[in-house]
Amino acid sequence: MLDPLALAVALPLLGALLVTMLPGWSRTLGMLTALATTGVALWLTVTVWSGEGLRSDLGGWGVPLGIGLRADGLAAALVAMANLVALAISINATGYFGAAESSRKFWPLWLLLWTALNGLFLAADLFNLYVMLELLGLSAAALGALTGTREAAEANLRYLLVGLLGSMTYLLGVALLYTAYGVLDLELVAEALTPGPVAWSALALMVGGLLLKSALFPLHFWLPPAHANAPAPVSAALSALVVKAAIYLVLRLWLDLFDGIVTLPAAMLLGLLGAGAVLWGSWRALRAERLKLLAAYSTVAQIGYLFLFLPLLTAAPDGDTRERLLTALVLLALTHGFAKAGFFLAAGLVQKSTGHDRIRELGGAAQSLPAATFTIGLAGVALIGLPPSGTFFAKWILVGQAIALGQWWWALVAMAGTLLAAAYVFRVLARAFNREPTPKCFLTDPRTEIPALLLAALSALGVGLAAQPIAVLLGAGV
């Protein structure tokens, strides 16, 4: 019987092996794999959405020895977003890299990264999460350095080392949990956990390691150079998907595994760091001189928003409030995934056609690329949080619940971040309205522009309007 869970991980892995063996066919094989994987991922999401949580034990080996995969609403929502974004990035990459030598190097690493992403969202035990996390970090660092420039190599070496430090710390947490409880399966560990020094140390080690990987302020220092120096399709994947994977894992641990263990002060600390990220990241984005650096700092800020939800989720009583907050959090993560991927792909086109991405000198260039500029505008709508983007609804719920739960200071942070985001988006768009002759043709390079445009449109219009089905999905299969 065909199993969407196993296929979602096995297909891209198989594709990665094939493109490594047949580099001459890498574009065709890569695109085929991308289409098939996205199809399977959507099938998986629809299955979960229609009400059944999925769980399968690979090779018929059950817990505690075997490797299990499972999908609930949260995992399915992120899988759907990640695979749609990854498909758009794949189409963009066929145009961006063309048939150049770097195309052959791109595809194997990219499909490996895709394998790791799906594996991470679907893994059912702590150790497989670690393996997928490492696979993700290794392939992301190698992809990020694909341009071969010194800056890229330096930035990605730092990214790799920081990532390794993070995952070693996570692994020690896993070892502690295994020592205490003798199980690794997420559900079994969650049942066995009791408050005490072991649980607290494990929580601190695992979440601490993952914060390094998810680039929460002030541990974000590695992100801007690594994301800004990668080729555009890779930047899109790093900012939209790879960082999300680490945050997904933090959420999983925080909400499912350590649900009874986490304390409000700890959540407040993470919220405080998130607030720092929102303000500092937005400010640096406003001051950035290059378009891709702006996008990277904007990612730092958007990660901060996600962590603002943790103190609210911890303080909220179980039930309706908590579900609404979780829906808002996921809406924000999905919208940011689509928006930032579209933004980076468009920025890549601007950089490719002008040879630079300095915002100050963007004027004429932006105007001669109407589709790319429109994409940046649409993605900007989602980054600021104008209606009807998903960010708008997410921030609405964030602000409302922050006041309702008596933690009004987060509302101030969210509003200040929104203002700063508007400032940095309009700073880019303002350059596009010089008095230069407007070209007749909207699209310049369809293969790179259309995926970017679709992603941005999805972020500005699609996710927000689909808030209801997403809420249903999140409630499914728990």
Next chain:
Amino acid sequence: MSHEILLTQLLYGSAGLLFFLLGAWSFISHEPLWRKLIALNIMGAGVFHVLVAVAYRGLDTPPDPVPHALVLTGIVVAVSATALALAFGRRLDREAPEHASDAHGGVDDREDGTHA
């Protein structure tokens, strides 16, 4: 007997924790790449030490296979990560810093330098 096992486990386990802490300290406080890499591998060895200690169930009983599988997988991951980091290091060593000043932010299809 069980008392002895506990003591052995405790001894090995705390040695592992000590390794981890020494590695983490060394990773943070030293700049050169190779020192950082050695530090990371010592941290890894510390975690593996803890896991091997957990698996021990006395001389008469076979050890718990799960932690052993984790350690084996962990070693494979650590070796690959070290190899990739060394490849980056070689790439950085090959080119003097002043060469790269013109490449600032440029995204081009240049030959990538990460063969290992």
